[in-house]
Amino acid sequence: MKKVAIGVDIGGTNTAIGVVDDLGNVMVKDNIVTPSHGDIDRYINELAQAIRELIKSVKLLNTDIEILGIGIGAPNGNYYTGTIEYAPNLSFRGVVHLVKLLQNQFPELQTIALTNDANAAAMGEMIYGGAKGMKNFVMYTLGTGVGSGLVVNGDLVYGHDGFAGECGHTILIPGGRMCGCGTPGHLEAYCSASGMKRTAFELLVKYNANDSLLSDKSYRELDSKMIFEAAEKGDKVAIEVFELTGKWLGQGLADTVHYLSPEAIFLFGGPTAAGDYIFKPTKESMEQHLLPIYQNKIKILPSQLKQGDAAIVGASALVYKELEKIEQI
Amino acid sequence: MKKVAIGVDIGGTNTAIGVVDDLGNVMVKDNIVTPSHGDIDRYINELAQAIRELIKSVKLLNTDIEILGIGIGAPNGNYYTGTIEYAPNLSFRGVVHLVKLLQNQFPELQTIALTNDANAAAMGEMIYGGAKGMKNFVMYTLGTGVGSGLVVNGDLVYGHDGFAGECGHTILIPGGRMCGCGTPGHLEAYCSASGMKRTAFELLVKYNANDSLLSDKSYRELDSKMIFEAAEKGDKVAIEVFELTGKWLGQGLADTVHYLSPEAIFLFGGPTAAGDYIFKPTKESMEQHLLPIYQNKIKILPSQLKQGDAAIVGASALVYKELEKIEQI
Numbered sequence: 190m191k192k193v194a195i196g197v198d199i200g201g202t203n204t205a206i207g208v209v210d211d212l213g214n215v216m217v218k219d220n221i222v223t224p225s226h227g228d229i230d231r232y233i234n235e236l237a238q239a240i241r242e243l244i245k246s247v248k249l250l251n252t253d254i255e256i257l258g259i260g261i262g263a264p265n266g267n268y269y270t271g272t273i274e275y276a277p278n279l280s281f282r283g284v285v286h287l288v289k290l291l292q293n294q295f296p297e298l299q300t301i302a303l304t305n306d307a308n309a310a311a312m313g314e315m316i317y318g319g320a321k322g323m324k325n326f327v328m329y330t331l332g333t334g335v336g337s338g339l340v341v342n343g344d345l346v347y348g349h350d351g352f353a354g355e356c357g358h359t360i361l362i363p364g365g366r367m368c369g370c371g372t373p374g375h376l377e378a379y380c381s382a383s384g385m386k387r388t389a390f391e392l393l394v395k396y397n398a399n400d401s402l403l404s405d406k407s408y409r410e411l412d413s414k415m416i417f418e419a420a421e422k423g424d425k426v427a428i429e430v431f432e433l434t435g436k437w438l439g440q441g442l443a444d445t446v447h448y449l450s451p452e453a454i455f456l457f458g459g460p461t462a463a464g465d466y467i468f469k470p471t472k473e474s475m476e477q478h479l480l481p482i483y484q485n486k487i488k489i490l491p492s493q494l495k496q497g498d499a500a501i502v503g504a505s506a507l508v509y510k511e512l513e514k515i516e517q518i
Numbered sequence: 519m520k521k522v523a524i525g526v527d528i529g530g531t532n533t534a535i536g537v538v539d540d541l542g543n544v545m546v547k548d549n550i551v552t553p554s555h556g557d558i559d560r561y562i563n564e565l566a567q568a569i570r571e572l573i574k575s576v577k578l579l580n581t582d583i584e585i586l587g588i589g590i591g592a593p594n595g596n597y598y599t600g601t602i603e604y605a606p607n608l609s610f611r612g613v614v615h616l617v618k619l620l621q622n623q624f625p626e627l628q629t630i631a632l633t634n635d636a637n638a639a640a641m642g643e644m645i646y647g648g649a650k651g652m653k654n655f656v657m658y659t660l661g662t663g664v665g666s667g668l669v670v671n672g673d674l675v676y677g678h679d680g681f682a683g684e685c686g687h688t689i690l691i692p693g694g695r696m697c698g699c700g701t702p703g704h705l706e707a708y709c710s711a712s713g714m715k716r717t718a719f720e721l722l723v724k725y726n727a728n729d730s731l732l733s734d735k736s737y738r739e740l741d742s743k744m745i746f747e748a749a750e751k752g753d754k755v756a757i758e759v760f761e762l763t764g765k766w767l768g769q770g771l772a773d774t775v776h777y778l779s780p781e782a783i784f785l786f787g788g789p790t791a792a793g794d795y796i797f798k799p800t801k802e803s804m805e806q807h808l809l810p811i812y813q814n815k816i817k818i819l820p821s822q823l824k825q826g827d828a829a830i831v832g833a834s835a836l837v838y839k840e841l842e843k844i845e846q847i
Binding site: 265274275323324325326339344346347348349350351352353354355359360361362363370372440443444445447448449450451452478480481482483486 | 652673777
């Protein structure tokens with residue numbers, strides 16, 4: 190009997206669905222459009238249909254399959270209530286009872302669980318990735334924004350209301366750059382992939398660097414991959430972008446250590462592909478900002494989740510975590 | 519049978535010891551000098567002697583007493599190892615195996631536990647005070663420094679090494695005031711009682727306020743109580759000290775919420791005696807800095823622990839928490 194879990198990642202434009210084996214490999218996957226029409230019942234029917242198709246196809250591959258459950262990652266997904274609440278980039282209004290609606294579709298499944306995407310990534314790291322066996326660690330996802338998932342004593346930190354772990358929205362520089370949420374100075378405005386783009390253009394302006402490899406890109410098109418490629422070619426502006434991003438991120442991670450003293454902090458997302466360009470200055474800056482009792486103890490590690498599948502894999506990990514909890518009772 | 523716990527608070531100059539009943543009342547208490555000679559064996563003998571005297575005297579009050587254990591709060595106290603590690607304001611060198619040394623003195627006691635003073639205060643709030651029944655809350659102690667104790671899912675956050683919860687040393691204003699630890703810009707440098715004094719003198723300078731009630735105090739003598747008394751008399755500088763302190767503290771507490779989304783944040787220490795002078799601007803600033811999903815949900819509350827006894831009472835609460843854990847196994 191092969192045991193598998195279904196992972197669902199609800200994004201602003203697409204919903205990715207996959208069947209994941211117990212080693213974190215995606216066996217089959219599919220995508221449906223996350224609707225802009227806001228009709229939740231229609232969406233749930235489409236989602237359930239897609240899940241059923243995937244189950245069917247995976248059972249063709251292997252007849253001896255047990256489906257353990259469904260894990261879902263979604264913006265503003267609330268673990269406690271199984272609801273998505275007022276997610277700014279989804280078309281559904283108010284509070285959507287996602288878990289309940291899916292339970293109606295799949296009454297045979299014992300476990301359907303929901304959380305936000307960064308928490309799901311942290312669970313993926315713990316169940317299948319580099320955080321196996323760790324009881325205290327933190328996951329930062331660096332993308333358009335900065336998400337975070339905190340694990341304390343082996344459990345995700347959900348807080349009293351299910352919404353803990355929005356470390357991207359802590360203040361790094363009071364009165365600084367405007368964050369996507371409308372408040373100035375958040376870590377996300379500096380350390381996300383978009384933040385790196387902003388830093389690049391700040392430096393182009395500062396040095397009037399018409400000779401930089403980044404100077405022929407429009408504001409809209411520049412991304413963290415281009416900055417990495419330019420850094421590899423020795424572009425000074427690009428290299429300084431990584432140094433500054435690392436300096437800022439290290440400051441933020443030091444705060445994280447002063448809160449939680451985790452065994453490791455995992456970084457996930459596009460900018461981490463740059464390896465030492467980002468990890469080295471981040472580590473240096475973090476160490477500089479740490480109290481002596483924490484120095485040279487906390488690891489900063491690249492996530493071991495595969496970039497493309499991480500959201501599905503992370504969501505599916507929720508199922509294993511739930512089953513672990515049920516076993517403990 | 520009356521069950522009691524012993525609380526020990528090890529400070530830089532004094533060690534306070536008390537026998538605490540199950541409602542958090544101190545029945546008897548005593549003080550010994552925390553030595554500057556660094557001789558740990560001599561100190562342990564003196565401490566054990568003082569504890570035995572207190573047990574004797576409490577058994578004279580009530581013959582039907584059961585001693586449940588000893589809880590200790592100490593700077594850099596490590597719960598996992600039972601050691602005090604390199605505490606900057608204690609004379610003991612290196613790593614002191616405090617719990618083991620006390621177990622040798624009291625082999626009859628099942629539970630001897632150690633943590634730092636702010637964690638002990640958080641436990642006091644949870645076992646005897648305003649956080650009864652709360653599973654997710656945070657305690658900030660505002661004194662010479664700023665300590666913090668984080669409670670997640672009903673347990674203190676110790677981190678992977680026992681040292682989590684140093685939120686006073688997170689960065690509030692990069693490059694700002696020098697913190698006692700030697701790093702600029704920490705929350706402690708702004709929001710502690712000493713931080714308030716610094717703010718007062720900054721404002722005296724800014725306004726050249728020779729008419730302020732605070733202008734006849736030396737830098738060394740001014741304290742948060744004097745600032746409160748001046749504010750009550752309408753002193754503009756003193757009132758602005760509270761407004762600024764609240765603005766800064768609220769910014770820091772918003773970060774705390776973005777990390778942990780606690781049900782409540784408790785404030786303890788001298789400055790909290792000023793009531794609305796400090797709570798109102800803190801609350802306003804926190805709300806301004808919160809993401810919408812957290813707004814108007816998180817309480818900021820005064821600690822219900824009695825100022826004078828809180829350290830002993832908090833330390834004794836560790837014993838109840840340990841017994842709770844043993845019962846669960």
